[in-house]
Amino acid sequence: MDQSLTSAAGLALQGTFHRMIELSRAEPAPTLQQRLDRLSRLRALLKDNEKRFEQAISADFGHRCTIETTIAETLGLLGDIKHTSKHLKRWMAPRKVATQLQFMPGKNRLLPQPLGVVGVIAPWNYPLQLTLAPAIGALAAGNRVMIKPSELSPNFAALLRETIAAKFDATEMVVTGIEDGIAEAFAALPFDHLMFTGSTRVGRIVASVAGRNLTPVTLELGGKSPTIIDRSADLDEVAPRIAYAKLMNAGQTCIAPDYVLVPHDSLDELTGKISGAMQRMYGSDPANPDYTSIIADHHYARLQSLVEDAAAHGAKLLQPAAADDAAWKSKRKFPPTLVLGATPDMKIMQEEIFGPLLPILGYGTPAEAIAFINGRDRPLALYWFGKDDAARDEVLARTVSGGVTINDCLVHFAQANQPMGGVGPSGSGAYHGEWGFNTFTKLKPVFYRSPYNRFADLQPPYGGKIARVIKMMRLMS
Incomplete structure (x- = not known):
């Protein structure tokens, strides 16, 4: 086992994760109002602490232009929350899917369901935006969220941990894994989905570690644009x-x-x-x-x-x-x-x-x-x-x-x-808006059979009717 998993920080990480997993299975589908409440609390967190985030990020950089933090991070996130809250009811609704003639009047539906627990490994370059933008999609989709900030942004990470703890229960969303050397242990947890933003080199490592658990991974990487x-x-x-x-x-x-x-x-x-x-x-x-x-x-x-x-x-x-x-x-x-x-x-x-x-x-x-x-x-x-x-x-x-x-x-x-x-070495998967909601959602296909459809009654003994059924199926194929 990786030593980081057996360290005090690693054990705490696992404990937090398992509490989230247990609750995500016991309470698998937060209501629309619960999700909107979580988004509202996240919005309040941003507005109440905007200047503090600017100062913390600037301290981590040595100097970070505060206007750039406002434009590229804070305002974008507030817009994301507003957009998501406005459209969330529609995104959560069952989605109609066409039904083939031979199965009608049955119907197909896609049921959006939360995956469970989503991990977010965030970078240092836009620490607020690239941490909370995935979290918005994950919360909207009804998931619980664990966040691993970058070691290169310790002031921001400490402030994010403090402010999220003040607005969210530790089983809803939590900042963890701030300690050096804990990144691989975080990626090794069997999340229902893992989001990583960073370099292609580190992305390969994250994908490899997550792959041991067959954890689905969204990779936002980079390259030479x-x-x-x-x-x-x-x-x-x-x-x-x-x-x-x-x-x-x-x-x-x-x-x-x-x-x-x-x-x-x-x-x-x-x-x-x-x-x-x-x-x-x-x-x-x-x-x-x-x-x-x-x-x-x-x-x-x-x-x-x-x-x-x-x-x-x-x-x-x-x-x-x-x-x-x-x-x-x-x-x-x-x-x-x-x-x-x-x-x-x-x-x-x-x-x-x-x-x-x-x-x-x-x-x-x-x-x-x-x-x-x-x-x-x-x-x-x-x-x-x-x-x-x-x-x-x-x-x-x-x-x-x-x-x-x-x-x-x-x-x-x-x-x-x-x-x-991205695509290939620049990343895999996507997020933002409804795309983020879908990334952190299981769109479960469900077929509702009608009692008036006898076409699918193909159980043996087949007898003479099977030839007629197969002939009709060929005509419809």
Whole structure:
């Protein structure tokens, strides 16, 4: 057995889980009013503690722009709760399904049922949003929820544990597993469903550990999300949208544009416009409160390594200040960096960047850009800019990605009626809105046989009637 499972923290983890499991089996289906009450309490938790969450998250980062926390985390969650509460009655209702002629007047229905206990392993980059967004779907579906925050966000984790304990019984929703080294023990619990958001590398580990219990897993991972600039694009519109999407949260966003593909003859112009947009938005002073710090020293060192490797292989770097400048390092803020001349042998083109570094590459024909994307793992997001509908539709038809925004970046994530999820190495499964409700629900198929249907009476002895029945079945097949 994993030692973490037999530690005091591991035993407490198992005890909490088993209490939830027992109650989920004894009380399997919370009413609409119970679910709405839980969502209402979660909304109150967010509104009552908004400033405290901002402060805790900023403390974990070293500095986190509070406006970004409001826009990307708090407001999105409040909107999710409102949307879910509005539509929950309809989502919970039995769903009609067509019935084949030979079984009528019987009827088919799908009955939405809670799975039981849902585990949520959350990341550090948007700790509030990416913890509670899955929890909203799980609670709406009638489940009990156990949350494992990231070790890199201890201030946030402690505050979340405190505030959830004040609003929820420990058998409804609980924050646990804050201790270092407990992540694998958490993933090893036989949840009815496990949600993990994080890197592809760790996602493989989580899936492997959960697989020992055949636990269904939704993986929200990452990868290298490309941005294609078509010849028909207006570069003055493109540049600030890419700059903002890349530098929001200092690039520590799983769906941030990871690299840009632009026609060769527009490369210099676009580079200049993106550089100018970054300068207008954030300036060159690392003390700018709008610019967020890198979460930890080892992540900062990883970004430095990517830049140094690219430079050593001949790439040109454009920065407002040197990457080793003491003023930037002292605040753990990495200068926005455009990388020109990146090649496939550079580390920056081999791994997800997850920081304020942006390679800009030239391409010849649209087919070459598409081939470049398709030669790599399928990304979590893809962005396309332009006014040529045929070119746009060609990219949509010939590439596969988790989601797409046209003529902007990131915005598909905010669509309450669209699923959020990856494909292949960028993830599996989806959530958000009704998609999240369905992910954490068992849609149980039920057939109600009518007493007026004798067609299905096929018990032996078959006798002569079976030939007639089979003949009719063939006609209906």
